[in-house]
Amino acid sequence: MGFFLDARPGRQWLRERAQGKRVLNLFSYTCSFSVVALQCGAAEVINIDMAKSALATGQRNHALNGLPPERARFLPHDVFRSTRNLEDLGPYDLVISDPPSRQKRSFEADKDCARLLQQLARMLAPGAEILACLNAPYLGAAFLPELFEAHLKSCEYVERLPQREDFPEKDLDCCLKMQAFRPRGA
Template sequence: MNDIPQPMNEGALPLFFSTVRQGLALAPTEVRRLFHGRGRTFTGLEQITCDWIGQHLVVQLFRPVSEPFMAALSQGLQQVANEQQYSIRSISIQHRYEMGAPTQFLLGEQPDKVAVVEGGLKYWMNITSNQNSGLFLDMRLGREWVRANAEGKNVLNLFAYTCGFSVAAIDGGAKQVVNIDMARSSLSRGRDNHNLNQQDVSKVKFLAHDIFKSWGKIKRMGPYDLIISDPPSFQKGSFALTKDYQKILRRLPDLLAEGGQVLACANSPSVTSSFVIDGMAEHAPNLHYVQRLDNPQEFADVDAEASLKVQLFGMK
């Protein structure tokens, strides 16, 4: 397979615009990925994405494009903006291939953060950030599953980031959620997310700890009916998926209540779904594989194993 990125084709842009319009029509007030060229399902448009974030249209380019491509892209986006039913507050193009991912605005301005809606729940997002936006849009169905399966449960949220799973769990009736993340700033945003939804934060714990040094404290707040593990692929000095995930898996049986479940996630194209399944079989053999959750349709990928993998395990 040829992995060399191919030049993008301005002749394919009508497909980009029609897909964006379809996405806007389906979720006019919800946060959503509208176009996912990175999934390689759109020939000639593999290095472009478009997100709808709090009425702001955010386009990302992952490699340089020709002047005709940029001209056609800009003209088409302006035309979408003129279709008033979408209530677009701003349109921006982020050049992710350049140092610092500079942003050009075709319309309006973007605030540092904006409150978005997903499934009726609200979250803060940083739409001008090229990495830490505050909410991973491809995890939408994972949050939906947690919300639907959290009733009465004690939930452990490892690598909690800004606590999107926690917000979903509390809305779904969780008894308690324990959020663990090294980044105090992310947990602070997580608390803000709970407050944004007017949730009872007395049911939520925010622990800015190194997971690998905190197992004793984590265990004392258990046992847990549901454990969510959604680690970064790589975090310098603290976590590498292929090297460190096994250390997480072997701790799970001691933390789980009888009949407990684990939602184990991996979002690296360098590992397949068997990475976690085989790791669980080796390091936590009393947990059995149940199913892989679907990814949102808008994140379709020609290679499902290269995309987000959210897998459910249960106690035998």
């Protein structure tokens, strides 16, 4: 997604890393992360979201920002049913994953994040970094690092991106969690 105000630290993280990279933007919604990546010199961005209308808005966002259409793809697919296609389009240097916390019959974070990480393992280029975002108040800050440790052992937790100072939260376990991961030993 990346569209919301509290996602600004994630967009900044991406700005610092996008130059020349192939980016996979999972659950892309209106493609805000894609716009930032391409503005900062990403070689290509693959946007995937089940909602065709959200991707259509994403395409308009790219056009409004004067971004070259040949450097972005918009795939209206279910992440889990498009694994082979995403593998064929990869590998990816940067992955942004910002799934819904609960969306009936498509994604439920507490059940599906582990399966997503298992599939990502086959799509990563050497040295690939991941920004995993999750806005699920019922899942604490340790949820994603523990899943990476169990299901994507090739990556290690780096940091949780800070909350915006102008968007304070009382309970950091209940707000948006943006956590960065990289290959072990990198």
